[in-house]
Amino acid sequence: CAGPFIGRIDSRDSQEQIGESRLVVMDMLNALRQDNALSEVTAIAKRDPAVVVKLLERVNSPIYGLGRQVGSLDEVVMILGREALYRWLSIALFSLDGGRGRDQTLLFLALCRASLLETLAPNDRQQAAELFLVGLLSVVDSLLGLPRAKILEKMHLAAPVVAVLRDNAGPYAQHWALAQALEQGEIEQTVALAEALQINMAKLSENYHQAITLAQTVAFGQA
Numbered sequence: 001c002a003g004p005f006i007g008r009i010d011s012r013d014s015q016e017q018i019g020e021s022r023l024v025v026m027d028m029l030n031a032l033r034q035d036n037a038l039s040e041v042t043a044i045a046k047r048d049p050a051v052v053v054k055l056l057e058r059v060n061s062p063i064y065g066l067g068r069q070v071g072s073l074d075e076v077v078m079i080l081g082r083e084a085l086y087r088w089l090s091i092a093l094f095s096l097d098g099g100r101g102r103d104q105t106l107l108f109l110a111l112c113r114a115s116l117l118e119t120l121a122p123n124d125r126q127q128a129a130e131l132f133l134v135g136l137l138s139v140v141d142s143l144l145g146l147p148r149a150k151i152l153e154k155m156h157l158a159a160p161v162v163a164v165l166r167d168n169a170g171p172y173a174q175h176w177a178l179a180q181a182l183e184q185g186e187i188e189q190t191v192a193l194a195e196a197l198q199i200n201m202a203k204l205s206e207n208y209h210q211a212i213t214l215a216q217t218v219a220f221g222q223a
Contacts, residue, residue, distance in 0.1 A: 021096035024048040032086045033156045038077045090136050106143050108219035110136045115211035120175050130161050
């Protein structure tokens with residue numbers, strides 16, 4: 001069970017502005033969200049060589065098993081497509097302009113939440129993708145050392161995602177509450193929320209263990 005302190009802003013890490021590389025990634029995410037041409041997304045990335053390098057490193061990691069070495073950002077975009085690129089860019093927020101030891105732990109926590117939440121909408125691809133973002137961005141305020149509302153203003157996200165991240169409201173509020181209850185070991189609340197969402201507890205437990213394994217692999221390079 002995890003306490004809530006990991007995902008809170010550390011006053012010592014508070015910042016006045018977001019680092020340049022992370023701003024570039026957020027601009028790329030916004031361009032993808034607005035269905036801009038992929039050439040425009042690539043042009044944004046080229047404003048910061050660190051972004052290009054990190055994405056190439058991640059794409060060529062054995063974890064993703066592409067089967068061959070990818071040598072250019074244009075090729076990354078062509079191979080991945082919009083949906084996978086959006087997801088990987090979201091994860092890249094945790095490994096750019098960093099250097100704090102806590103960023104890796106935050107990535108692990110965010111991926112646990114994201115991977116679990118997307119399984120709560122198995123028959124709705126869009127809803128699953130939005131729930132993934134809810135989990136991934138749930139620690140973005142702690143990651144960047146800025147109020148969450150200020151960060152969300154810079155990102156073009158679906159209304160249900162903004163509602164739950166900013167106001168703990170909207171159609172995903174119960175899903176988010178379930179993820180938090182499970183994470184913190186609140187069994188009675190977990191069971192009640194699972195019943196309300198018509199989610200099988202055995203399947204929920206299985207999905208949570210799979211989410212932990214995935215997060216360990218991505219964040220720490222181990223199963």
